[in-house]
Amino acid sequence: MDFNDTPQEAAFRGKVRDWLPKYVTPRRKTRPRARSEFDATEELKKSKSWQARKADAGYAFIQWPQEYGGRGSTIEAIIYAQEEAAFATPEDFFVNSSFIGPTIMNYASEEVKNRFLPKMLRGEEIWCQLFSEPSAGSDLAGVRTRAEKNGDQWVVNGQKVWTSFAQHADWAVLVTRHDPTVPKHKGLTYFLLDMTTPGVEVVPIKQISGASHFNEVFLTNVRVPDSFRLGEVGGGWGVAITTLMNERFSTGRDLRPDAEELLKLVQQLKIDGQPAIQKSAVRQQLVDLYVCSQGIRNIQFRTLTALSKGQPPGPEASILKLVNANKYQQISNLGMDLQEMAGIITDPAEVGDNVMFQNGYLQSPGLRIAGGTDEIMRNIIAERVLGLPQDVRVDKAVAFNELP
Numbered sequence: 001m002d003f004n005d006t007p008q009e010a011a012f013r014g015k016v017r018d019w020l021p022k023y024v025t026p027r028r029k030t031r032p033r034a035r036s037e038f039d040a041t042e043e044l045k046k047s048k049s050w051q052a053r054k055a056d057a058g059y060a061f062i063q064w065p066q067e068y069g070g071r072g073s074t075i076e077a078i079i080y081a082q083e084e085a086a087f088a089t090p091e092d093f094f095v096n097s098s099f100i101g102p103t104i105m106n107y108a109s110e111e112v113k114n115r116f117l118p119k120m121l122r123g124e125e126i127w128c129q130l131f132s133e134p135s136a137g138s139d140l141a142g143v144r145t146r147a148e149k150n151g152d153q154w155v156v157n158g159q160k161v162w163t164s165f166a167q168h169a170d171w172a173v174l175v176t177r178h179d180p181t182v183p184k185h186k187g188l189t190y191f192l193l194d195m196t197t198p199g200v201e202v203v204p205i206k207q208i209s210g211a212s213h214f215n216e217v218f219l220t221n222v223r224v225p226d227s228f229r230l231g232e233v234g235g236g237w238g239v240a241i242t243t244l245m246n247e248r249f250s251t252g253r254d255l256r257p258d259a260e261e262l263l264k265l266v267q268q269l270k271i272d273g274q275p276a277i278q279k280s281a282v283r284q285q286l287v288d289l290y291v292c293s294q295g296i297r298n299i300q301f302r303t304l305t306a307l308s309k310g311q312p313p314g315p316e317a318s319i320l321k322l323v324n325a326n327k328y329q330q331i332s333n334l335g336m337d338l339q340e341m342a343g344i345i346t347d348p349a350e351v352g353d354n355v356m357f358q359n360g361y362l363q364s365p366g367l368r369i370a371g372g373t374d375e376i377m378r379n380i381i382a383e384r385v386l387g388l389p390q391d392v393r394v395d396k397a398v399a400f401n402e403l404p
């Protein structure tokens with residue numbers, strides 16, 4: 001691995017550095033906002049116009065192939081992300097699109113790709129992921145939402161839950177069970193769903209932070225054209241895994257606060273009248289977390305090197321997801337602890353930059369669950385990275401409708 005920019009990469013970095021300050025303000029000059037200050041409708045408008053601006057300049061979804069509007073370069077994607085991280089950009093409503101896009105590229109017809117990918121790239125359509133259900137999260141292959149064929153349409157009935165951004169989404173990816181008489185992984189079919197279809201009801205879930213990031217989604221006699229099926233009838237599991245692998249890699253992105261923000265915080269704080277940075281217990285934790293951040297960056301580079309050789313994100317994306325979400329929580333919690341009573345001040349006028357520790361404190365537990373929990377990531381690492389024996393799966397060969 002070579003961590004230095006090639007001349008071509010340095011030229012690209014230079015262009016991005018010239019372009020960004022024309023449209024966004026450096027992060028250090030802006031005050032991070034508390035969750036309660038977000039007006040999702042306003043943020044969505046800003047996000048859409050920022051995404052369109054990036055698309056016009058050739059900086060949207062840079063890792064996508066050129067034929068779909070990207071630059072076909074994962075290295076340029078990471079360079080852009082590194083540079084953009086220094087600026088206060090609008091909320092990212094496109095995180096779903098960034099990993100749903102590759103699934104459409106892999107499985108859809110040219111007609112379907114041309115219908116969806118350009119609008120996704122420009123932020124004209126928002127996507128959500130209708131996978132989890134009240135009794136199927138970690139065990140995604142256990143979904144019960146039924147899809148029954150009726151002519152050239154499917155009729156879908158069931159309930160999804162924890163669907164991020166469903167209340168803003170125009171389209172969704174949907175995993176259903178079309179055949180309950182075969183083992184659970186074999187009876188699944190995957191669709192693209194227009195969220196304005198009659199029978200789709202979205203009910204926001206209020207979170208501890210006051211925001212409603214995710215939703216319940218009820219599907220009653222929802223009609224989906226067969227032309228919006230991705231993959232074969234019964235091939236939904238493979239399509240879902242493609243989406244999940246891309247999602248896990250995207251969860252390995254840089255999250256703030258990171259070790260740099262923690263360092264800034266401990267440089268400002270005092271403990272028992274002494275600068276916090278001089279306390280050996282604080283220094284020890286700071287160094288551990290810094291080392292962890294660097295390890296994550298190296299795994300990101302390793303995965304990107306594989307991606308730039310045309311290989312999809314593999315099970316190592318699970319290592320990235322597991323370690324990154326835990327580090328995010330440890331840094332946020334430590335930041336809150338060190339601030340003592342000041343950590344719980346929520347008045348935006350008083351809290352200053354340290355609001356990012358509060359935001360992280362509230363959001364990080366969710367990140368350890370979304371896209372696959374810590375335990376599921378550990379199972380994948382054990383079985384697919386370390387080659388340890390598989391968990392006992394008694395339901396693997398049993399018809400879904402015969403499971404207790």
Ligand SMILES: Cc1cc2nc3c(=O)[nH]c(=O)nc-3n(C[C@H](O)[C@H](O)[C@H](O)COP(=O)(O)OP(=O)(O)OC[C@H]3O[C@@H](n4cnc5c(N)ncnc54)[C@H](O)[C@@H]3O)c2cc1C
Binds near residue numbers: 128133138163366367
């Ligand atoms: C912030 C957030 C956003 C989300 N966004 C979406 C979204 O947009 N779309 C969507 O479809 N879903 C979304 N989810 C749902 C998420 O994918 C599920 O919550 C997750 O997969 C876990 O499923 P569950 O909640 O049903 O927990 P369960 O699967 O019931 O797990 C409960 C506990 O049992 C453990 N467990 C389960 N199976 C095993 C096993 N085999 N070995 C060891 N331990 C096990 C789990 O680790 C967990 O601790 C989101 C969740 C969060 C928190």
